[in-house]
Structure formats: C-alpha cells, structure tokens
Amino acid sequence: MERQPRQPQARIPSATYRLQFNAGFTFADATRIVGYLHDLGVSDVYASSYLAAKEGSVHGYDVVNQTILNRELGDERSYHAFVDELARHGMGHILDFVPNHMCIESGDNIWWMDILENGMSSPYANFFDIDWAPVKKELTGKVLLPFLGDQYGKVLESGGLQLLFRDGAFFVQCNALQIPIEPRSYLQILQHRLDVLKERFPPDAAPVQELLSIETGLQHLPPATEQDPEKMGERQREKEIIKKRLWQLCQGAPEVTEFIAENVRIFNGVKGEPGSFDLMDQLLQEQVYRLSYWGVATEEINYRRFFDINALAAIRMEDQAVYHLTHGLLLRLIREGKVTGVRIDHVDGLYDPVSYLQNLQKSAYLQLCGCGQGGEGDDGPEGEYYRELEREPYYQPLYAVVEKILMKGEQLPEQWPVAGTTGYEFLNSVNGIFVDTEAAKQFDRIYDRFVKRVSDFTEIVYEKKKLVMQVSLSGEVNMLAHQLNNISEQDRLTRDFTLNSLARAISEVIACFPVYRTYANSPSVRDKDMQYIEAAVSKAKRRNPAISGSVFDFVRDVLLLKAPERAAEESRRTWLSVAMRFQQITGPVMAKGLEDTAFYVYHRLISLNDVGGMPGKFGTTLDAFHGQNLERNKNFPHGMITTSTHDSKRGEDVRTRIDALSELPELWQKSVVRWSRINKGRASLIDNQRVPDRNEEYLIYQTLLGAWPAGEIDQAGYESFRGRIKEYLIKALREAKVNTSWVSPNAAYEEAVLGFADGILEQSPGNLFLREFRSLQKRLARCGVFTSLSQALLKMTVPGVPDFYQGTELIEFTLVDPDNRRQVDYGARIVALRELRVREAEIGAQALCRELLERSEDGRIKLFLIYRVLNYRRQNRDPFDFGEYLPLEAKGARERHVCAFARKGGEGVLIVAAARLVATLMPEPESSPLGEGVWQDTVLLLPEGAAPRYRNVVNSQPVEAKRHGGRPAIPLAVLFGEVSVALLEPA
Known part of the structure; x- marks a missing residue:
C-alpha cells in the first residue's frame, strides 16, 4: 500500500545518539554537547528515562513517579534549556519510557507507599499487579515485601526493624526505607502504657481528652480491606486528619511526645532480649504487608516483578486509569514538541502490548491536535484518527520503537503501530558477518577439547531456563499452575489432572518455548503464535515421556484458547486471562535463562553472546544478512538499528576483535593451550576442584583479547583496566550460576578466580604469558579497527535508523553494565x-x-x-529513508571478503562496500586490508545502468567503473586502495 504523508506526521530520525542520564550526567551536561552531536551528524538525541527515579539511580529504569522529572538531573529550567538547545539545532528528541514497572524500594513512590499503608482500601490497590488472594492463604489481603537480608526473626531480634514517629505518623525503618504503619494499628502503640500518661495529667486534661478522641477516630476508621468507594474515601480523608491532630497534640504537649517516644523505644526492643521484640512482632503482624527474607520471593511473591528483581514491581498498564496517570507528563511533552519520539522499554512485560501501543499512538495524535487525553467523538479528532487508520493502516503520528528481542525467523507483529525495534536483531546480524561461518566445526572441537566436555547450546538454554524457574521465578510458575488447575477442575475430562503434573508440564513448555512470548489478546490466536505454542508443547512432550501426553494437550488447548464448545463465556474469559498471564512469564524466563545465564556458560566464541543473539549459530552468512535488510526495508524501514546498547554484554569494538579469532582457529588453539599450560601454577585448588575451571579460563582469555586498552597505557590506566576486568569476572561468575551466584556467593571461589586474573596480568619480566598474549592481542586489535569501520558504515547505510550508544563514535572497549555506563x-x-x-x-x-x-x-x-x-x-535522506536495497556481489579470489549493496533513491544509486573477514587479508600484525596485493583480481559488480564515475563520500576519492564480463564493475584493489570502506555517490 502506498504510504502518503499525513498530519500530524511522525518525525523520522536520520541518526540517533543514546545518552545515559544520571546525577553524573545532567540536563546541563547534555545541553553542552548538543552542538557537538549536531556537528557529528546526529539528528535526534535518544535519552534514557529521566522521569523521577530512585535516589542515586545510574540508569533511570527504577522509576518512582512518571509525572515529574528526576530532580537529580536538574530543574525545569535546565530541562527546558536542554530541549530548547535541541530545537535551536533542528534536532529531535526520543525519550526512553518505562511502562512496565516501578521501583518500590523508595519512599518517593507515593502510590506504593499508599498501598502499604492502606492495603486493598488504597485507591492504588489495583495500580500494581498484586494478587490479593494468592495461593499462600496467610498472604490474603497482604503484600509480601522480600526486602530483608536475613530471616525475619533474626532481623527483628537484631534490631534491624525500627519503629519511628514523625509528622504524626508511624513508620518502620527497614534498611534505608521508611515503610508506613497501617493507621488503625496505631492503637497498639498509643494504648500501650496509657495509664502512665494519664497519671501525668488531671483527669479532664485537654491533651488526654484529645488523645482519647484520636483513639476513637482510629477505632472507627474503615479497615484496610474496605472496598466500598465511599468508605475508602472516608478512610483516606480521616486518616490524614488523625495524623494532623496527633502531630498538633505532640507540638502542644511535651508529655505526649515523651510518652510516644518512650513507647517507640519499648517497641524497638533490646538486643539480646528476644521477648522484648514481641510488641513489634505483634504490630507487624497487623500490617497489610509481610516483611520477609528476600529469598522467600522465589516461591511466595504475590506481586509481579520485572524479571526476578524484587525492588521493581509491575504496574497494570492495561488499566486505563493507570495509563492516564502514568502518561500525563509524557503526553504533555509530546504536545509541546519537547519529545518527538519514544522508545518503549520491555514491551513484552505488558499484559497486552498491541493495545497499549495503539492507545499510545491515539493519545499522541490527540495531543498533537491539541485535544488532551480525550477526543471529541466521531466528528472530532478522535474520529479523524480512526479515519486516518482506515485510509492508511501504517499511519503513526508518533515515532515509536520497542525494546523487543526477536529470535531466529521471528518478525515483529505486523499490527503493532511502531517504526520497529531498538535493533538487537541487527546488532547480531551485522556482527555475525564478521565471523567466519566456515570455521564452526573447528571452533566446536577447540572449545570442547579445552573444556573437556561436549557443549550443546540448545541443551544449555533448556537446562538454564529450568534452573531459573526453580531458583528465581518458581512463584510465578506455581501461580500459573494453580490457575490451570482451577480450569481443569471445571471439566470432568480434565478434573483428574493433578496440580503437580500441571506444574511440571507448564514448566517444561516454558523451558522449550522458542521465542520470548506470544501475543494472543482475543479468542483468535495468530498463526505464528500457534506454531510457537505447538512446537513448544511437542518438544516438551518428547522430553518428558513420564508425564501423560493428555496433560500437555490440555496445556496446549488453554494456550491456544481451544475451550470446549460447552464452556460458558466466563470460562472462556478465564482461559484468555491464563493464556495472557502465560505470555508475561515466558519472556522473563527466556531472558534470565538465555541472556543472564546461558550466555555466561557457553564460551565457544563470546563475541556472539549478545542480547538478541543465539551463539549456538556460528555467525551470519551474507545471504542471511541481506535477507534481513530486505525484510526490514519492506516492513519496518525506519526501525532503529544499533551495534551497542546499555544492555550489551560487551561493546561493539570488543566484539570486532574477538570476531577475528574465528579466522585464526589454528593459531587460537595453539595459543590458548599454551597459555593454559603457562598459567597452570596460578590456578588454585578448592575442594579438589581447579579454580578457575577450564570454561571460565576460556572466557578470561577471550575477554582480555577483546577489552585490552588501545595503545600505550600508564600504570594508573593499567590498574583501572585490571579493576574493570575483575569486576566483570565477578558478574560473569555469578550470572553463570555454576560455581557461585548472586543468591549464594562463594567468596573463596571468587577470590581464587580474582587471584588468577591478578597473577596472569602481573606486569613483571617473568610473566611469559603476558609477553605471548600481547603478540596475538595486537594482531586482533589491528583487525578490529578495520572491522569496526565496516560495521559502522553498514549500520549507517542499510535500511533503518542508525543509533550510536554514548561514546562509541570513538573506538571503545567496554564490557557489560555497569562498565558500559561509565561517564564519557x-x-x-x-x-x-x-x-x-x-x-x-x-x-x-x-x-x-x-x-x-x-x-x-x-x-x-x-x-x-x-x-x-x-x-x-x-x-541526502531519500535513498536511505525510502530507497530500495539491492544486494551486490563480487567476483574474484577475495569475493567473500566484501559486503556490498546499493541504495536506490529518486536521484540515483548509491553504492556501499565494506571489507569483512580481514584477519585473513592481514597475515602480519601491522598489515592492512588495502591495495592490489590484497584484493588481487576481485571486482564489485554494479547494477545495470550504474553511473560510470563515483566519489567515495568517506574520503572524497574519485572512483571509476569499468566493464567486467559485460557488466559495470569496480576493481576492489582500487575501491579499497586507501580505505577499506566506501559509500559511493555518482560523480
């Protein structure tokens, strides 16, 4: 369908640049570099979330209030100065928005604090995804707060939970968080030793009478379980009046202040006297929350989280009240032109992503038309918006991209009203063409022999997903199993399925799921989603012959919404709800099992282990790369494409160095075996186990090759590098969950690994390893430079909007966060x-x-x-924004070493060519992939009708086409005579 520009029309960026805002990089800092970014050629700044986040946040994803700016980044004036400077340069602004979750370990999250004070009676009780009637009946009407560092009783009796009184209200201090006490339970504190207070006043003294009146008010306060709107409003109103009265009483009566202070001291108990904590324990029993050891969350959590992070609670964005409350500021900024695009964080966490995205585009349209949140019916802007959609199904008033990981062969749902994803799939695709796919079997043998076992990545992912469901997300899986059990009980044909068999079956299906999630939001299921579900169930069946196949068939039918014909409408709605809940679970399990575990266990070639990748596949063929670009140009030509993000496991320039290893299998095998022999004495022995183990040692060598600083570095720089490597190793070891973990750190093991790293990095004449290592490292570094240039050129010229992560305009050797969030x-x-x-x-x-x-x-x-x-x-935007993408081929001895294509726009044809697999072309450490001696007779074949003369935009070199076999062509010896990348425009 022809796409006609309409109003309001989304601003399509030419190139974006990602900025990470925090206290170390503020609005004022960003304002100072806008001119530089404009000179660099960037059209739009792409900002991390700068709405109010937890104090000290370094990334902004722990949002506490979406309605205000983060005060640590500056005030309104400095924010306006930043967006005004963007406007002065004609630049756009894309904001990273977090709709899935909020941080709940902050008193600044007023909605969560209200829930902890008022429970189900809070106006925000349905704001967060809380199960108020969970499987564990003791938590009915309560919220589990797994914030304690040890068992509840131990923390309590060590004085780790302290009662405090301020501004007329009581709180319990838990770590750095002050959690409100439920107002009706104030009575336990105020009535304790009341006779002692009365003795200090005459019988009819005003302070005593006021305190008794306050107690009466507390006794008549509607309970925290109240659901009647009128009573809920009464509770909200009266509790605040009571707090104000109590505070005023204390201000005028020092005796009451002293009485309360003494009671607080008594409730806080005395270390070494367990009985002294009984009062505090009884008080906490009456709260609408249950404080617990953080490890309890694995099985008993009753609020949905972001992955397994207890401090990040999911919000119910499917509720329109929640949507409007959380989007007010964002939509105002869109209306005012301060924000011209959005990046939606963790879209797979939403209950119904497509409905959310449609809602967002409609809201943006109404804002841009000046209508606020609502429209004006069929004859107003809202009606016009739907008429636009009828005329142009692709119409989007707002540029929006989603953080979404696409697995092999997976496409973004076509009905999503977005420009595309944030580009993880491109990151892995383009990186893969610099890996020699023909060396896969050699690298299998090298890796398996070194670690002394056969590694199957698919099997590792399956096992790690099961592990994650056992140690991190079992509560979510158990909840789903109970919901399935409730459905099975409603039909005589499925009533005999046990809860245990259903739990095992659903866990196996999730472990075998081939994508992050599916997207059923109505009784009809997409064909692609049906295929994913069928495949997962079939695989789970084969893996588990001991579980009845009928149990798996039942799970499949629920997920495919194939309810019996006799099922009532209410039952069908329940099936849909369970299927949609299932969709919210598969993503976190995949992310934690694949990205945060398997990627740290499987080290065949670690440059392939990045978000959105499947390292079991050894690189990308040129045909596959071109095919993905053609697909993007057809469906999402303005999606974001990137080579580094804040979520990357290692920076783009680290990967290009490690990629070069794929071309040198014999040298790599010889080197790694030799290094291991040299460093054998630096390893330790713990419980008869070698530390580091062989797999970890394999990771260490590759990491050092990729991250080693460029050029000569002084002692301070070297020590900084060693520190960064050791921080990375701790994270890598714990994420792997093999010999240590975040849940159960093995300090002795970790120290032994760090000792090994210190030993092999010791700068001494006797360190033979370092001398030999530097020889290969320098060669890979040289290769990495040329690959980095090719990678950058391809990103800037293939279909999509090129995105640059902060600092990567120079060659940077960063590792996984927090290393890649250091100040630039x-x-x-x-x-x-x-x-x-x-x-x-x-x-x-x-x-x-x-x-x-x-x-x-x-x-x-x-x-x-x-x-x-x-x-x-x-x-020259036309060929890049709307042009055709035409893969080109080379002919000659070096034809596999070039990636080339044409971008055909209205003004002519641009030619793009970039060298690849350059290690083969550079036999010596100081050589280059340039000139006739390298490229020999190889030519790049051009499209028929191509111009005879060109100019290389990169270096202004003139290039002339010749005839080769009857076709126009350019000798690569000429094209790559001085630089290994080319963007040719007709001269």
Missing part, C-alpha cells in the same frame, strides 16, 4: 572532531584518512568516518 569524556571528543574538521580543510579528506589509518589505535578514524557519512546521510 565528551571534552576529548569535542576537541577531536574540531581538530579533524580543521585538518580536513587543510589537507583534504583523502590525505586525512591516510594519516588517521597510520594512527588507528586512537580511534579517530572511526570518528571521522561517522562524521562524514552521517552528515552526508542527513543532507
């Missing part, structure tokens, strides 16, 4: 770009490229490439 030295980058522009004016782009390649370790060649191509793209 923008001062150095601003100076570098300024100097490059001056030097370019002096000697020209061609000479400057030669100069920069001679000093490639400083990374400025990458900065120059990005500057040249992004500015060209911004000035």
Whole structure:
C-alpha cells in the first residue's frame, strides 16, 4: 500500500545518539554537547528515562513517579534549556519510557507507599499487579515485601526493624526505607502504657481528652480491606486528619511526645532480649504487608516483578486509569514538541502490548491536535484518527520503537503501530558477518577439547531456563499452575489432572518455548503464535515421556484458547486471562535463562553472546544478512538499528576483535593451550576442584583479547583496566550460576578466580604469558579497527535508523553494565572532531584518512568516518529513508571478503562496500586490508545502468567503473586502495 504523508506526521530520525542520564550526567551536561552531536551528524538525541527515579539511580529504569522529572538531573529550567538547545539545532528528541514497572524500594513512590499503608482500601490497590488472594492463604489481603537480608526473626531480634514517629505518623525503618504503619494499628502503640500518661495529667486534661478522641477516630476508621468507594474515601480523608491532630497534640504537649517516644523505644526492643521484640512482632503482624527474607520471593511473591528483581514491581498498564496517570507528563511533552519520539522499554512485560501501543499512538495524535487525553467523538479528532487508520493502516503520528528481542525467523507483529525495534536483531546480524561461518566445526572441537566436555547450546538454554524457574521465578510458575488447575477442575475430562503434573508440564513448555512470548489478546490466536505454542508443547512432550501426553494437550488447548464448545463465556474469559498471564512469564524466563545465564556458560566464541543473539549459530552468512535488510526495508524501514546498547554484554569494538579469532582457529588453539599450560601454577585448588575451571579460563582469555586498552597505557590506566576486568569476572561468575551466584556467593571461589586474573596480568619480566598474549592481542586489535569501520558504515547505510550508544563514535572497549555506563569524556571528543574538521580543510579528506589509518589505535578514524557519512546521510535522506536495497556481489579470489549493496533513491544509486573477514587479508600484525596485493583480481559488480564515475563520500576519492564480463564493475584493489570502506555517490 502506498504510504502518503499525513498530519500530524511522525518525525523520522536520520541518526540517533543514546545518552545515559544520571546525577553524573545532567540536563546541563547534555545541553553542552548538543552542538557537538549536531556537528557529528546526529539528528535526534535518544535519552534514557529521566522521569523521577530512585535516589542515586545510574540508569533511570527504577522509576518512582512518571509525572515529574528526576530532580537529580536538574530543574525545569535546565530541562527546558536542554530541549530548547535541541530545537535551536533542528534536532529531535526520543525519550526512553518505562511502562512496565516501578521501583518500590523508595519512599518517593507515593502510590506504593499508599498501598502499604492502606492495603486493598488504597485507591492504588489495583495500580500494581498484586494478587490479593494468592495461593499462600496467610498472604490474603497482604503484600509480601522480600526486602530483608536475613530471616525475619533474626532481623527483628537484631534490631534491624525500627519503629519511628514523625509528622504524626508511624513508620518502620527497614534498611534505608521508611515503610508506613497501617493507621488503625496505631492503637497498639498509643494504648500501650496509657495509664502512665494519664497519671501525668488531671483527669479532664485537654491533651488526654484529645488523645482519647484520636483513639476513637482510629477505632472507627474503615479497615484496610474496605472496598466500598465511599468508605475508602472516608478512610483516606480521616486518616490524614488523625495524623494532623496527633502531630498538633505532640507540638502542644511535651508529655505526649515523651510518652510516644518512650513507647517507640519499648517497641524497638533490646538486643539480646528476644521477648522484648514481641510488641513489634505483634504490630507487624497487623500490617497489610509481610516483611520477609528476600529469598522467600522465589516461591511466595504475590506481586509481579520485572524479571526476578524484587525492588521493581509491575504496574497494570492495561488499566486505563493507570495509563492516564502514568502518561500525563509524557503526553504533555509530546504536545509541546519537547519529545518527538519514544522508545518503549520491555514491551513484552505488558499484559497486552498491541493495545497499549495503539492507545499510545491515539493519545499522541490527540495531543498533537491539541485535544488532551480525550477526543471529541466521531466528528472530532478522535474520529479523524480512526479515519486516518482506515485510509492508511501504517499511519503513526508518533515515532515509536520497542525494546523487543526477536529470535531466529521471528518478525515483529505486523499490527503493532511502531517504526520497529531498538535493533538487537541487527546488532547480531551485522556482527555475525564478521565471523567466519566456515570455521564452526573447528571452533566446536577447540572449545570442547579445552573444556573437556561436549557443549550443546540448545541443551544449555533448556537446562538454564529450568534452573531459573526453580531458583528465581518458581512463584510465578506455581501461580500459573494453580490457575490451570482451577480450569481443569471445571471439566470432568480434565478434573483428574493433578496440580503437580500441571506444574511440571507448564514448566517444561516454558523451558522449550522458542521465542520470548506470544501475543494472543482475543479468542483468535495468530498463526505464528500457534506454531510457537505447538512446537513448544511437542518438544516438551518428547522430553518428558513420564508425564501423560493428555496433560500437555490440555496445556496446549488453554494456550491456544481451544475451550470446549460447552464452556460458558466466563470460562472462556478465564482461559484468555491464563493464556495472557502465560505470555508475561515466558519472556522473563527466556531472558534470565538465555541472556543472564546461558550466555555466561557457553564460551565457544563470546563475541556472539549478545542480547538478541543465539551463539549456538556460528555467525551470519551474507545471504542471511541481506535477507534481513530486505525484510526490514519492506516492513519496518525506519526501525532503529544499533551495534551497542546499555544492555550489551560487551561493546561493539570488543566484539570486532574477538570476531577475528574465528579466522585464526589454528593459531587460537595453539595459543590458548599454551597459555593454559603457562598459567597452570596460578590456578588454585578448592575442594579438589581447579579454580578457575577450564570454561571460565576460556572466557578470561577471550575477554582480555577483546577489552585490552588501545595503545600505550600508564600504570594508573593499567590498574583501572585490571579493576574493570575483575569486576566483570565477578558478574560473569555469578550470572553463570555454576560455581557461585548472586543468591549464594562463594567468596573463596571468587577470590581464587580474582587471584588468577591478578597473577596472569602481573606486569613483571617473568610473566611469559603476558609477553605471548600481547603478540596475538595486537594482531586482533589491528583487525578490529578495520572491522569496526565496516560495521559502522553498514549500520549507517542499510535500511533503518542508525543509533550510536554514548561514546562509541570513538573506538571503545567496554564490557557489560555497569562498565558500559561509565561517564564519557565528551571534552576529548569535542576537541577531536574540531581538530579533524580543521585538518580536513587543510589537507583534504583523502590525505586525512591516510594519516588517521597510520594512527588507528586512537580511534579517530572511526570518528571521522561517522562524521562524514552521517552528515552526508542527513543532507541526502531519500535513498536511505525510502530507497530500495539491492544486494551486490563480487567476483574474484577475495569475493567473500566484501559486503556490498546499493541504495536506490529518486536521484540515483548509491553504492556501499565494506571489507569483512580481514584477519585473513592481514597475515602480519601491522598489515592492512588495502591495495592490489590484497584484493588481487576481485571486482564489485554494479547494477545495470550504474553511473560510470563515483566519489567515495568517506574520503572524497574519485572512483571509476569499468566493464567486467559485460557488466559495470569496480576493481576492489582500487575501491579499497586507501580505505577499506566506501559509500559511493555518482560523480
């Protein structure tokens, strides 16, 4: 269908740049670099969430209030200065919005605090995804708070839970959090030793009478389980009046203040006297929450979380009241033009993603039409919005992308009103073409022999998903099993299925699920989703012959919404609800089992272990890469594409170095075996186990090869690098959950691994390993530079909007967070770009490229490439935004070493070519993949009708096409004579 531009129309970015806001990088800091980003060629700033987050947040995803800005980043004035500076440069602004969850370990989360004070009677009781009638009956009407570092009784009797009184209200201090006490239970505190207080006053003294009146008010306060709206309103109103009266009483009567203070001291108990904590225990029993050891959450949690993070509680975005309350500020910023696009975080966590996204686009349309949250019926803007959709099903008034991981062969649901994803699939696809796919079997043998076992990645993922369901998410799975059990009890044909068999069956289906989630939100199920469910159930059946196949068939029918014909409408709604709940569970299990466990266990080639990837597949063929680009150009041509994100397991320039290993299997095998022999004496023995184990040692060597700093570094820089490596290793070991974990850290084991790392990195003349290691590292580093250039060029020219993670315009060797969230030295980058522009004016782009390649370790060649191509793209948008994508082929001895394609727009054809698999082309550490000696007779075949002469945008070099076998072609020896990447425009 032809796409006609309509009003209001989404702003499509030319290129985005991701900024991580926190107290160390504020609105004022961002304002200062807007001009630099504009000069670099960036069209839109893509900001991490800057709505109010937990104090000290370094990432912004622990949101506590979506209706205000994060005060740690600056005030309204500094925010307006930032967006005004963007507008002055004609730049757009994409905001990362978090609709799935909020942080509940903060007193600034006023909605959660209200729930903890008022329970089911809170106006926000349905705001969060809380099960008020959970499987554990003792938690009925309560919320489990798994915030304690030890068992509840131990924490209580050690004085870890302290009662306090301020501003007329009582709280319990738990760690750094002050949790409100349910107002009716104030009576336990105020009535304790009341006779002692009365003795200090005459019988009819006003303070005593007021205190007794306050007690009467508390006794008549509607209970926390009240559901009648009128009574709920009365409770909200009267409790605040009571607090105010109590505080005023204390201000005017020091005796009452002293009495309360003494009672608080008594309730807080005395260490070493267990009986002294009985009063506090009784008080806590009466609360609408139950404080518990954090490990209890695994099985008994009764609120949905973000993955297994207890501090992040999911919100019910499917509730329109919740939607409107949380989106007020975002929509105002859209209306005012301060925000021109959104990135939706963790869209798979939502109960109904498609409905949410449709709601968001409609709200944005109404805002841009000046109508606020509501429309004006069929004849107003809301009606016009739906008429737009009838005319143009693809119409989107707001540029929106979703954080969504697509597995092999999976496509974004076509009915989602978004420009695309944030680009994880491209990250893995483009990285994969720099891995030699033909070396897969060799690397299998090298890895298996080194670790002394056969590793099957598919089996590892299956086992780790089951592990996650046992140690992190069993509560969620048990809840789903109980819901299935309730359904089975309603039909005589399924009544005999036991709860245990249903729990095992649903766990197996989840462990075998091939994608993160499906998206049924109505009685009809998408064909693709049906295939995923059928495949998972079939595989689970084969793996579990001891479980009756009829149990699996029942689970399948529920997930496919195949209710019996005799089922009542209410039963059908229940089936749909269970299927949608299932969809919210499979994603976290996949994420924790795959990304956060299996990726840290399977180390065949760790550059493949990144978010959205499947490292069991050894690289990407050029045909597959071109196929994915064609698919994106057809369906989501303006989706975001990236090579690094804040979620990356390792930075893009770390990966390119490790990718080069795939071309050197013999050298790698020889090196790793030799290094292990040299370092044998640095390993430890704990409980007859070698530390680090062979698999961990394999990871360490690859990590060092990828992350080693460029150029010469001083002692301080070297020590900083060692510290970063050791921090990474602790995280990697714990995520793997093999010899230590976050749940049960093995300090002795971890220290032994860190000792090994310290030993092999010791800078001493006798460290033979370091001498031999540096030889291979330097060669890989040189290869990595050229691969980084190719990767960057491809990202800027294939279909999609190229996104740059902060700092990656220079070559950066970052590891997984928090390492990749360190502050970026923008001062150095601003100076570098300024100097490059001056030097370019002096000697020209061609000479400057030669100069920069001679000093490639400083990374400025990458900065120059990005500057040249992004500015060209911004000035020539048509072929990139709307142009065709035509894969090109090469012919000759080096034909597999180039990735090339054409972008055909209204003004002509652009040619893109980038060298790949360069380690093979660079037999010596200091050589380059340039010139006739490298490319020999290889030519790039051009489309018929191609222009005879071109200019390489990268370095302004003129290039002339020749005839080859009757077709226009360019010799790669000429094209890559001075630089290994080319963006050719007709001259």
